[in-house]
Amino acid sequence: MSQVLPSPARPTSRAFDVLEFLSRYGTLIALVLLIVFNLIFTRNFATWQTLNVNLTQVCTIVIVAVGMTMVIATGGIDLSVGSIMAIAGALAPMIFLGTLFPVGNIYLGVTLAIGIAVLVATLLGLFNGWLIAQFRIQPIVATLVLFIAGRGIAQVLTNGNLQVFKVPEFQWIGLGRPLGIPVQVIMMVIIVIAAAWMLRRTGFGRRILATGGNEKAAELSGIAVKRVKLAVYAISGFCAGLAGLVVIAINSASDANLVGLGMELDAIAAVAVGGTLLTGGKATIIGTLLGALTIQLVRYTLLANGVPDAAALVVKAAIIILAVWLQQQGRVR
Amino acid sequence: MTSGIDYRTLLARYGVILALVALIVFGWLRYENFLGLFNVMSVLRYNSMFALVALGMCFVIMTGGIDLSVGSTAALGSVAAALASPYGILPGAAAGIGVGLIVGMMNGVLVTRMAIMPFIATLATMLAASGTALLMANNQSVSVSYESGFVALGQGNLWVLPIPAIIAALAYLLGSLVLNFTSTGRSILAVGGGEDASRLMGLRTDAIKFLVYVVSGGLAGLAGVILAAQFGAGQPIEGVGWELFAIASVVVGGTLLTGGSGSVGTTLAGVLLLGILFNVLNFENGKGWISLSAYWQSVIRGVFLLAVVTLQARFVGARASEPAGR
Numbered sequence A: 001m002s003q004v005l006p007s008p009a010r011p012t013s014r015a016f017d018v019l020e021f022l023s024r025y026g027t028l029i030a031l032v033l034l035i036v037f038n039l040i041f042t043r044n045f046a047t048w049q050t051l052n053v054n055l056t057q058v059c060t061i062v063i064v065a066v067g068m069t070m071v072i073a074t075g076g077i078d079l080s081v082g083s084i085m086a087i088a089g090a091l092a093p094m095i096f097l098g099t100l101f102p103v104g105n106i107y108l109g110v111t112l113a114i115g116i117a118v119l120v121a122t123l124l125g126l127f128n129g130w131l132i133a134q135f136r137i138q139p140i141v142a143t144l145v146l147f148i149a150g151r152g153i154a155q156v157l158t159n160g161n162l163q164v165f166k167v168p169e170f171q172w173i174g175l176g177r178p179l180g181i182p183v184q185v186i187m188m189v190i191i192v193i194a195a196a197w198m199l200r201r202t203g204f205g206r207r208i209l210a211t212g213g214n215e216k217a218a219e220l221s222g223i224a225v226k227r228v229k230l231a232v233y234a235i236s237g238f239c240a241g242l243a244g245l246v247v248i249a250i251n252s253a254s255d256a257n258l259v260g261l262g263m264e265l266d267a268i269a270a271v272a273v274g275g276t277l278l279t280g281g282k283a284t285i286i287g288t289l290l291g292a293l294t295i296q297l298v299r300y301t302l303l304a305n306g307v308p309d310a311a312a313l314v315v316k317a318a319i320i321i322l323a324v325w326l327q328q329q330g331r332v333r
Numbered sequence B: 001m002t003s004g005i006d007y008r009t010l011l012a013r014y015g016v017i018l019a020l021v022a023l024i025v026f027g028w029l030r031y032e033n034f035l036g037l038f039n040v041m042s043v044l045r046y047n048s049m050f051a052l053v054a055l056g057m058c059f060v061i062m063t064g065g066i067d068l069s070v071g072s073t074a075a076l077g078s079v080a081a082a083l084a085s086p087y088g089i090l091p092g093a094a095a096g097i098g099v100g101l102i103v104g105m106m107n108g109v110l111v112t113r114m115a116i117m118p119f120i121a122t123l124a125t126m127l128a129a130s131g132t133a134l135l136m137a138n139n140q141s142v143s144v145s146y147e148s149g150f151v152a153l154g155q156g157n158l159w160v161l162p163i164p165a166i167i168a169a170l171a172y173l174l175g176s177l178v179l180n181f182t183s184t185g186r187s188i189l190a191v192g193g194g195e196d197a198s199r200l201m202g203l204r205t206d207a208i209k210f211l212v213y214v215v216s217g218g219l220a221g222l223a224g225v226i227l228a229a230q231f232g233a234g235q236p237i238e239g240v241g242w243e244l245f246a247i248a249s250v251v252v253g254g255t256l257l258t259g260g261s262g263s264v265g266t267t268l269a270g271v272l273l274l275g276i277l278f279n280v281l282n283f284e285n286g287k288g289w290i291s292l293s294a295y296w297q298s299v300i301r302g303v304f305l306l307a308v309v310t311l312q313a314r315f316v317g318a319r320a321s322e323p324a325g326r
Helices: A018-041 A048-073 A081-096 A106-134 A139-158 A168-175 A183-201 A203-213 A215-220 A225-251 A263-274 A285-304 A309-332 B007-030 B037-062 B070-087 B089-112 B118-137 B163-181 B183-193 B195-200 B205-231 B242-252 B264-287 B296-316
Strands: none
Touching: A018 A285, A018 A309, A048 A081, A048 A183, A048 A203, A048 A225, A048 A263, A048 A285, A081 A106, A081 A139, A081 A168, A081 A225, A081 A263, A106 A139, A106 A168, A106 A225, A106 B296, A139 B242, A139 B296, A168 A183, A168 A225, A183 A203, A183 A225, A183 A285, A203 A215, A203 A225, A215 A225, A263 A285, A263 A309, A263 B118, A285 A309, A309 B118, B007 B264, B037 B070, B037 B163, B037 B183, B037 B205, B037 B242, B037 B264, B070 B089, B070 B118, B070 B205, B070 B242, B089 B118, B089 B205, B163 B183, B163 B205, B163 B264, B183 B195, B183 B205, B195 B205, B242 B264, B242 B296, B264 B296
16 A cells, blocks of 8 residues: 555655554544634634534534444444434333333333433343354344344334423423433433543553454463443443433434434444544544534535535445545655 | 355255245245235235345345435436426436436445445435435425326326336346346455455456446436336435344345345345345234234334344354454
8 A cells, every 4th residue: 555655655654654643633623623614605604503412413423423433443333222222212202102011100100211222222232242242143233133123123112103292390401401401412411531540541442452453362362352342332332322312302202113223334434434443453432523513514614505315325425435534645655 | 155055055045945934834834915916916916026126135135235224315316307207217217227327326436446344335325415405496396297107106007017016126136137147246256255355356346346336326227116016206304224123134034234246036036035025924814813003013023033044043153253254
């Protein structure tokens, strides 16, 4: 590769290499450029409302993408996140509306709803991990099972019907604004910080990266690779469940056909643009956050300037390719 | 590929055909008209689109790659075909296949020249193809011209055989011949078995990888042509999830996702198995004993995929987890 693309900076010194620089900070630079562009050209960009719109839209993607980053760090992939969101989104209203079993107190109902929905999501993630760790099924195939069956389960649970509700106690997780900040943004920030800390500073984080870097070596050095895999898929399921609840809380409705549809691809795109190696062994949570923000802001910029959503898809595709390609250029040398 | 095949590998590979036969016998014994001409032909007609997409996917997977763009490409192909359908059958088909080939070439360039992982490269082209389809169709479905005879490609019959099924059958025949009797076919398997080794042996690995993505794109475009002809409209938002259904068919057909081995025939069996499963569900509902909504279709397919992959993991065991050396 390096012969094909001579670097402009090569002859003089190794101190500064444009491609290397772009591959490391490209996402951040793109984000800054987008913000500057919008400040100049997009009307009403520097307002709380714009910030709120973008952050609330990107929240669920970031939450799912954090779990996805952990999975990808072990060299795996999780296609089932969208379907798990749909299941969590289908279960919760059935519990707090009392259709599944009678619940007297609404606070008890909401607590149970959130608790059970997230627990089920986590268990489904654990099931993915079990298939992958125990049966040694390739992650893409193992999670394909729940991708296909999961949405069906959500549809069967609700009989394909839209569940509409108006329960402020529950919808607080999507609509609440303590100190003017949306609750889900706070949730996102906490999850991102916790995950970044875990991946960088804890033994568990190092075991994740070791598993993704070289599974055999990790196993030989005494790491319980199976347990690591179980854990990351459970975390991914947990994050997906939480995101599913946020989505239905915002919408005041749960549609099993639509909740989380295509989320796996958005999350994977955010992870890839953020600079996490898709082969595992290297991961960055902050990168994933930046990746998701960049993709979101590109879409917003295009829409706010009158470019149709369909064209925004094409641009999104180009950005994913460009980001991944640049990262590879940095890695080759 | 030939040496060292034991009964376990055989069962993993041909188990799908046994399952298919068993399901057909079950349906034949249990339901009237299950093997009736009408039912058989409509199952074949409807599943021919999926069969074409799965065939392309099968070739890509045999090289160790994956193609997530096939669903969007089919949607794009259906729109292009519908737009060109007033000019006749051939222009319509050529337009659909043509855009598919273009998407396939883009995939090929991204995977070979730019060395981007197939998963990410085809994820991006999936988004791009979907966006292009929506732009071309102006966000709505595009009616097909009925005067030009284009719809025959989806709705027509040759004697009693549905034309789309004939097209799919010819594609599989050709695919099987190429895979089993040409050097290209052997090269495809060699690349999937070990890319570096293949390159050292003098195979043009990049050219072969480029080729399979182009074939996959072209077949997806062709599936789009049939989609447009069958339903009388180019549909920019169809094709969602087709790629994963195609992957499921290939996996059920016993082809390992690690590449280097695979069979065209069992992939077809995988497509038919998943398709007939849905058909059986419809018949079962018709009997009135149970009443399962259409939503159960995906649950049952998922459970079925689960059964197949766990069995495969059991039988093929250590071999599947160690792709090297095959």
